[in-house]
Amino acid sequence: MNHDIHLIVNGEAYLLSVPAHHTLLQVLREQLVLTGTKNGCEAGECGACAVLVKWPGADHAEPVNSCMVLAPEADGAEIVTIEGLAHDEQLDPLQEAFITTGATQCGFCTPGILVNARALLDRTPDPSETEIREALVGNLCRCTGYVRIIDAIEMAARAGREVAR
Amino acid sequence: MQPFDYLIPKDHAEASALLAAGGGSVRPFMGGTDFLIRARGGFIRPQSVVDLKVLPGMREIRQSPDGWLVIGAACTMNQVAAHPLVLAGYDLLAQACNSVASYQLRNRATIGGNCCNASPAADTAPALFCLDAVAETYGPAGARRIPIADFFVGPGRSALQLGEFLTAIHLPPAPTGACGAFNKLGRTKLGDISAVSVAVYAWEHDTETPRRDWRIALGAVGPTPLRAPEAEAALAADASPQGVQRAAELTAAAARPIDDIRASAAYRRAMVAVLARRGIEAVLAGIARAGLQAVPFGGVPAGSVSPTGVLREGRPEQMIGGAA
Ligand SMILES: Cc1cc2nc3c(=O)[nH]c(=O)nc-3n(C[C@H](O)[C@H](O)[C@H](O)COP(=O)(O)OP(=O)(O)OC[C@H]3O[C@@H](n4cnc5c(N)ncnc54)[C@H](O)[C@@H]3O)c2cc1C
Ligand code: FES
Numbered sequence A: 001m002n003h004d005i006h007l008i009v010n011g012e013a014y015l016l017s018v019p020a021h022h023t024l025l026q027v028l029r030e031q032l033v034l035t036g037t038k039n040g041c042e043a044g045e046c047g048a049c050a051v052l053v054k055w056p057g058a059d060h061a062e063p064v065n066s067c068m069v070l071a072p073e074a075d076g077a078e079i080v081t082i083e084g085l086a087h088d089e090q091l092d093p094l095q096e097a098f099i100t101t102g103a104t105q106c107g108f109c110t111p112g113i114l115v116n117a118r119a120l121l122d123r124t125p126d127p128s129e130t131e132i133r134e135a136l137v138g139n140l141c142r143c144t145g146y147v148r149i150i151d152a153i154e155m156a157a158r159a160g161r162e163v164a165r
Numbered sequence B: 001m002q003p004f005d006y007l008i009p010k011d012h013a014e015a016s017a018l019l020a021a022g023g024g025s026v027r028p029f030m031g032g033t034d035f036l037i038r039a040r041g042g043f044i045r046p047q048s049v050v051d052l053k054v055l056p057g058m059r060e061i062r063q064s065p066d067g068w069l070v071i072g073a074a075c076t077m078n079q080v081a082a083h084p085l086v087l088a089g090y091d092l093l094a095q096a097c098n099s100v101a102s103y104q105l106r107n108r109a110t111i112g113g114n115c116c117n118a119s120p121a122a123d124t125a126p127a128l129f130c131l132d133a134v135a136e137t138y139g140p141a142g143a144r145r146i147p148i149a150d151f152f153v154g155p156g157r158s159a160l161q162l163g164e165f166l167t168a169i170h171l172p173p174a175p176t177g178a179c180g181a182f183n184k185l186g187r188t189k190l191g192d193i194s195a196v197s198v199a200v201y202a203w204e205h206d207t208e209t210p211r212r213d214w215r216i217a218l219g220a221v222g223p224t225p226l227r228a229p230e231a232e233a234a235l236a237a238d239a240s241p242q243g244v245q246r247a248a249e250l251t252a253a254a255a256r257p258i259d260d261i262r263a264s265a266a267y268r269r270a271m272v273a274v275l276a277r278r279g280i281e282a283v284l285a286g287i288a289r290a291g292l293q294a295v296p297f298g299g300v301p302a303g304s305v306s307p308t309g310v311l312r313e314g315r316p317e318q319m320i321g322g323a324a
């Protein structure tokens, strides 16, 4: 059974017809061909599918595993995917920091981690290392060992504080 | 995943009618974090799901006029854990909600879904048992209230009947000076489903001779979450270091664990004793600190969080990985 949904993805409005049993992850990857959001497990474990969702009526966006959202539920939602993290050709400070520190290897986990780290810095601009580790519990990386990812997030947090000053 | 439809009910009565008419093939849906795993695995093949989150009150947390806290069944773990009323009076529940999976998943996983899934390992259950929670449901016969211990019937089985769904969790007014600690053990330090969990909760009675009441509840060591009444009574009588050790042993004796993929029964029972002891010690420490902070006229000092808030900041031993 298909449902018509309105949603905004990275600032663009769409009207889509989506199968009820598809997930938001499928809609993003298969219908909108925004393949930066990855499908790692479809079971809520790996975090590669994380996107920011502002639900209708909510005052801010929150990260969710898009494999855990049914497509029709996204009706009226505003979504930011990894493709929407940069603004006006300007990378997000987190993206810059990931490049500087070498926090990416194969890159499969990177979009989900960046999106989730963006949400972390939005709610906690100056996270401790423990807070960073806690925020990444649901983001599995099998390449890096996480050390540089944590360095990168700390670096971006510092950069963010300098901008704010 | 096998196709199914997604239905938005217009009110409680319609939701109940849809569920009842569908037999088992129309399923309640909230955060989907249990449902989608099972549907994808082919363990359930529903014709459609009814999204209960949209119903009025389902996502609200409010205080009732008689002082009870009413948590809508579709409130997410993050929503419950961050709510000022929860933090002020029911920090034990906040600890439990915060221990579930990852931050992103806690934006989907709901407290009601956790209960309705009725896993013996449901992490909010031991806290809800300690807090004497009452489940409010809506079904063909209207609304009813079920004490949380009667809501969990067996592994994966709740007291809900066909066409009936959970609408809210009610928590009785929190006693002043109550203190709680939730400890769980999974494969990893954070975020894993519990192989063992223990919630400990205590409060002082406002009587001439000071009296302290205890609650201890266990997860993942029986067909349902369960209480350890002998340990509770023993602690009320003796909370000395020896008394604590004795209570930890009595708690382990109350467990009814099985061998499964997560842990052996023997390991589970041994870990119940460890987590119980740590939980009791954390609560005693929390009570002592709250006592030190107490203002001359008694009660909670102005501007402070609940005594359990002290525990929270320290995050003493919440979730211990590996060998304990
Ligand atoms: C990666 C991962 C990690 C997890 N880690 C943990 C963990 O650490 N601790 C833990 O306790 N759980 C964990 N879980 C399990 C799950 O996230 C929780 O049980 C969650 O609270 C379920 O809530 P939900 O809203 O997603 O439920 P749903 O999946 O929407 O529903 C769960 C079940 O209850 C039924 N149901 C839902 N709402 C109602 C209602 N109102 N009335 C009647 N029936 C209803 C559904 O039909 C379904 O059978 C984990 C799950 C995943 C995928
Ligand atoms: S693909 Fe969604 S969490 Fe792994």
Ligand code: FES
Pocket: A103, A104, A105, A106, A107, A108, A109, A110, A140, A141, A142, A143, A144
């Ligand atoms: S860089 Fe390869 S999984 Fe993280």
